[in-house]
Amino acid sequence: MQLWQQHRQDPAQAFLNGPASGQLDLPRCREAGFAGGLFAAWVPSPQLDPASRVPDLTIDARFLLEGTQKHADFSPTPALEFARDVTIGMMAFLLRIEAQSQGAVKICRSAQQIREAMQNHALAIVIHIEGAEAIDPDLYLLDVLFQMGLRTLGPVWSRPNIFGHGVPFKFNTSPDTGPGLTDLGVKLVEACNRKHIMVDLSHLNEKGFWQVADISNAPLVASHSNAFSLCAQSRNLTDAQLGAIQQSGGFVGLNFATPFLREDGTRDANTGTGDYLRHLDYLLEKLGEDHVGFGSDYDGASMAPFMKDVSGLPVLINAMREAGYGEALVTKIAHKNWISVLERTWGE
Template identity: 45%
Template sequence: MPTIFDGHNDCLTRLYPPGAPARGNFLERGQDGHLDLPRAREAGLAGGLFAIFIEENRHPGDEQAFLQSRSDRFPLMDPPLDPARALQETLEVAGRLFEIERESGGAVRLVRGIEDLQWCLDHGVFAAVMHLEGAEALDPDLRRMEFLLGAGVRSLGLTWSRPNAFGTGVPFGFPGSPDTGPGLTLAGRRLVRECNRLGMMLDLAHLNEQGFWDVARISQAPLVVSHSAAHALCPSCRNLTDRQLEAIRDSDGVVGLNFCVSDLRSDGRRDPDTPLEVLARHAEYLAERMGPRHLALGSDFDGALIPREIGDVTGLPRVIQALEKAGFQGEDLQAVCQGNWVRVLGESWRPRSGS
């Protein structure tokens, strides 16, 4: 069974909901949610991108209410987030990840570069990459960029599903097109160039289609979508059209396949009794369109309603089995499970001077 690197989880949001005193423990085996270190180890999960996600109107500590609140808003667009609050809560949640690293006694490492990541994978140390899901904590003049980079943020989502100073996200619409509004702002275009220059990975999950094409035109780095699926199989606003998939392939980028049932099912229903074949069919389709080199995993653990058959992170071996049944094997399977993320992270983290 290959070890796995995963492109997206919302574990920090569950462990440390902004505004609430609750501090779940990542290092101990729990019953709640999808992900903690003991369960990750059991599942062969070697690491992943840990999102810092700030939401208006959170239901602190209540995961069911949190997941429900997402579906209740369907298909509305979220209002913009107050940037001052975004920065404050980002620092607090990031602090929790530093605490986890320290308290782990070497079992978890906050990864800042590709050598770091490779070392963790070689030595069985759980590798956490810090990701901002939405750029609200940054100011439009990007004066906070170097600080956040220096602090360990290595992946930046331009938007969540709402507008901000840099671009506009897609609403949770079904059925719907990802073409839901204007492209990047001037500040957004500047942000893309700055990320290229500094070697910050840009994540286009939740970004609308015009914003996607703006990035495709400006960026010199591979196009990365951390958690999404195929629009041709599930016409959700969050999913990627064939043209987008081809652009990702041509940039040598990657799509992390989302486990969120409403972004996988052809009827868009939030039904946990979704067979793993539905997930595997997306994997097949994405690999057909782009080649297996451009497919990876982006579970959205602790951030989405996932198939009951997966349950939590310990269901990852069943995901692998479903991929094997769909024909993935050998080097291709290894690449999908881990290698493609490692390659694209390394390429994205290489500073580029020419833009």
């Protein structure tokens, strides 16, 4: 989204040569030792004009749930056509970045391709969409996106769509915030299972989480979520959810955002590596050392000052070593566990 908003003229060159406006570009990734990750297409929420009461045409009124407009933090759902155009445009940016990179960037569709990219010192990009607003009820676009390279998908962001209900950003509120998947959402999860597309649970509310746990035959993965017991954000995971993820052989990626780390749930700049390690230790206790990694949420959330961009990764890794994390465990958290769960999900 940062490339889409800030570098419409030449997003590929902005990313490849830097400086890009967000928290990631190729020069900074190389300097930080960032090997790759999930690169998300996310569709911004359209706005309503409260003065004129004229609806924004990019909003599909069918998705507006009764009562949701009464909440100040309500985020309207983009219309299908708008979401489709934005999502395909963002994915095209990734395709152009790869094409213009002279081998420095590789879009990876298998775990083996990720390993090969790392061996070749190429940035490994896995295409992800956060919120499936672009996908039609018949799932035709899912086939197209898969052929473009899509390999992971979050059915919802923190707003409702035709597939389900996202969990809002609220402190001292449990993830149990209302209805879960719709019938179309169940259909989408089943289609992702057949195609071996990873289903990301990080923005799904608790009822939707348990629906996926019941119907999915893949490991349960929350790509960027933390422990609710340590930070009572509705976006974080309860002990019961962590237990289900562990039982499925799944994975949780540590979210670097300060409101999901701090015990008080604030965006306080006085957030250090200790807050990160507290959640890592808890997740390791609940899930085991083979099922935890970094989830980051770069370009999507408020970060601690030392994690202002990707250059903060070495700081966190050094803090892990100083706290007694052995090299084998550091390596697992840094990349091996991610590759392993993707391999188990993708089957290749």
